[in-house]
Each structure stands twice: as C-alpha cells, then as structure tokens.
Amino acid sequence: MAAEIHSRPQSRRPVLLSKVEGHQDAVSAALLIPKEDGVITAGEDRTIRVWLKRDSGQYWPSIYHTMASPCSAMAYHHDSRRIFVGQDNGAIMEFHISEDFNKMNFVKTYPAHQNRVSAITFCLASEWLISTGHDKCLSWMCTRSGSMLGRHYFTSWASCLQYDHETQHAFVGDYSGQITLLKLEQNTCSVITTLKGHEGSITSLWWDPVQRLLFSGASDHSIIMWDIGGRKGRTLLLQGHHDKVQAICYIQLTRQLVSCSADGGIAVWNMDISREE
Numbered sequence: 001m002a003a004e005i006h007s008r009p010q011s012r013r014p015v016l017l018s019k020v021e022g023h024q025d026a027v028s029a030a031l032l033i034p035k036e037d038g039v040i041t042a043g044e045d046r047t048i049r050v051w052l053k054r055d056s057g058q059y060w061p062s063i064y065h066t067m068a069s070p071c072s073a074m075a076y077h078h079d080s081r082r083i084f085v086g087q088d089n090g091a092i093m094e095f096h097i098s099e100d101f102n103k104m105n106f107v108k109t110y111p112a113h114q115n116r117v118s119a120i121t122f123c124l125a126s127e128w129l130i131s132t133g134h135d136k137c138l139s140w141m142c143t144r145s146g147s148m149l150g151r152h153y154f155t156s157w158a159s160c161l162q163y164d165h166e167t168q169h170a171f172v173g174d175y176s177g178q179i180t181l182l183k184l185e186q187n188t189c190s191v192i193t194t195l196k197g198h199e200g201s202i203t204s205l206w207w208d209p210v211q212r213l214l215f216s217g218a219s220d221h222s223i224i225m226w227d228i229g230g231r232k233g234r235t236l237l238l239q240g241h242h243d244k245v246q247a248i249c250y251i252q253l254t255r256q257l258v259s260c261s262a263d264g265g266i267a268v269w270n271m272d273i274s275r276e277e
Contacts, residue, residue, distance in 0.1 A: 014266070020051050020059045029074035038062075038101060042071035042085055050101055062102045067093070073131070075120040082107070084129060086117025092131060094143070108146050112139045119161035130170060130184070132158035138172050140184055152182060152189050162207035162214070171214055173202025179216055179226075197224050197235060204248045206257075215257060217245030223259055225271070240267050 020030075025044035032039055037053035048071060050063035073086035081097040083104070090113035095104045113133030120131045128149070130140045134157040140149050156175040163170050169192065170182045179195040179202060200219035207214050212229025221241045227234040241261035248259045255272030 018053070018057070018059060022049065022061060023047065025070075028070075028072050031074065031076055033076075033101070034078045036101065040074070040076055040083065042074045044070040044072075046070050048074075048083075048085055048095075048104070050097065050104070052101060063097070063104050065095075065104055073117045073120045075122050077122050077124060080124065082122070084110075084120050084122055086112070086120050086131060086133075088116045090114050090117060090133060090135065092117060092120060092129065094129075110141050110143075110146060111148075112141060113137060115157075118157070118159050121161060121163045123163065123165050125165060126168075128184075130161065130163055132161045132172055134158075136174075138170060138182065138189075150184070150187050150189055154180065156201075159202055160205045162205045164207060164209055166209065171205055171207060173205050173216060173218075175201040177201055177218060177220075179205070179214070181228075195226055197226075197237075198222065200244070203245055206248045206250045208250050208252055210252050213250070215248050215250055217248045217259060219244035221245065221261070223248060223257070223269075225257075238269055240269075241265060 023043040023045050027041050027043045029042045039051045042048050046067045048065045049061045051059040052062045053059050069087040069089040071085050072088055075084045083095045084092055086092045092110040092112045094107040097104050112131045113135045115134040117133045127143045128140050129143050132138050136154045136157050138152045154174050158172050158174050160173040168184045172180045177198040181192040182189045198218035198220050202218050204217040214226040214228050217223050223238040225236040243261050243263035245261050250257050257269040257271050260266045
C-alpha cells in the first residue's frame with residue numbers, strides 16, 4: 001500500500017435542488033438522463049419510473065411501469081434510449097424509451113442469472129449485455145440474439161461490476177472482499193489478476209478509462225484507488241467514512257471522487273493533489 005490518507009474531507013453544507021419522491025420501497029437504482037431534465041429510477045417496489053422536470057420545478061413521473069419482480073439493477077444507453085433492468089428473480093428486461101420520454105416499449109427478456117441481479121453494463125460496439133448476480137456469476141449475453149455467450153463463476157456472490165469497452169476487461173467485486181479482473185472473449189474469458197486489499201465485501205466499483213484508475217468501496221468503511229494503468233501496483237487507501245461505503249463516482253473533469261456511506265455522509269475527495277508515499 002503506497003499511501004494512506006486518514007484525514008476526513010472538509011465538511012461543507014450541500015444545497016438541496018430537488019427531491020424525487022414516490023417509490024413505496026427502497027430505490028435500487030437512479031440515474032440522470034443526459035441533456036434532459038429527467039431522472040430514471042428503479043425500486044424494490046417493482047416499478048420503473050421516468051421523471052421529467054416540469055415548469056413548476058418539480059419532477060413528475062412521465063412513465064410508470066410495474067415489473068413482475070423487484071428491480072435490483074439498471075443500465076441506460078442514452079443514444080439508443082435502451083434501458084436494461086435487472087430483477088430479483090435473475091432476469092434482465094430490455095425496454096426502448098420513446099423520444100419524448102413518455103412511453104416505454106418492451107424489447108426482450110434475458111435469462112441472465114438464477115438469483116438477484118447485482119449490476120449491469122451494456123456495450124453497444126459488441127452488442128454485449130454484461131451482468132453480475134447473487135448466483136456467484138458473471139454472464140455476458142448477445143443483445144441481437146438474446147443468447148448466452150458465456151459465464152464465469154466466483155466463490156462468493158458478485159456484488160458490483162465495471163467494464164472497459166476498449167480492452168474488453170471486466171472488473172468484478174465480490175462479497176469476500178476480492179476484485180477479479182477478467183478478459184472477456186466471444187465465448188470464453190480468462191482471469192488476468194485479482195486485487196486484494198479490502199477487509200470487507202466490495203460494495204461499489206468505478207472505472208476511469210482515461211487515467212486507467214479503478215476505485216473500490218467496501219463494507220470495511222474504506223475506499224481504495226488502484227492504479228491499473230501505471231503497472232506499478234500503486235494504491236491509495238482513503239478513510240473518512242464511519243460505515244460501509246455504498247456508492248462511489250469519479251468525476252474525471254475535476255479529478256474528484258464522490259462517495260456516500262451508510263453513515264449518512266457524502267464525501268468529495270480531491271484526487272488531483274500530490275500525495276506523500
């Protein structure tokens with residue numbers, strides 16, 4: 001471990017812009033619609049909702065769709081307006097959203113997993129749908145045919161996923177605290193390496209393809225930055241949360257890492273400063 005940062009990020013009071021309310025159970029996924037004043041959410045209450053901002057400044061649901069099983073993960077490709085929703089029953093359903101974001105049409109169902117889907121990513125170039133689940137499996141499927149291309153099994157359930165479209169490398173975090181780097185081929189895959197540094201289950205991953213940095217958050221309250229592109233094994237340990245890290249997001253433009261935790265705190269880490277090794 002090359003460096004450890006123990007100082008807490010500076011506390012600042014955030015400004016509440018909007019609040020989107022309506023789900024009857026936990027919201028499992030939420031994302032902003034690029035170039036639109038809109039939000040897509042999926043919840044444990046089995047609903048998918050598309051919210052658009054009205055002239056009043058409030059967000060109102062323009063699409064309300066009920067699924068057969070609780071929604072556990074979601075991926076959205078804006079250019080093609082395709083949305084993929086993972087469910088508690090292991091299936092992933094694809095929909096196409098209309099240009100005015102007022103209608104959502106069913107496309108197909110992918111039998112990706114035997115248990116709860118934990119993460120989804122879609123690669124338009126290869127037309128691959130890649131996902132992880134509680135069945136301890138990574139699967140990749142062809143979105144043209146809907147057929148399974150391959151699976152890779154882990155010893156613990158796979159909790160999160162990141163994918164590098166250029167190199168076809170998949171990063172998979174699991175419940176044991178290990179991160180596995182896989183190279184995906186058309187029908188096979190190979191394990192490149194495993195990253196071990198966390199003392200608790202991996203809860204979130206974020207891949208920056210520009211600097212080739214991988215960030216991981218875990219239930220051990222910590223975040224690790226892995227310098228994949230540097231090839232020197234350099235890592236940074238970020239400590240400041242008092243409970244498990246639930247989500248992380250790296251903003252490449254400002255070189256800032258945003259993290260939130262079960263302790264109710266949101267932290268912004270400035271990653272563009274020199275750090276003592």
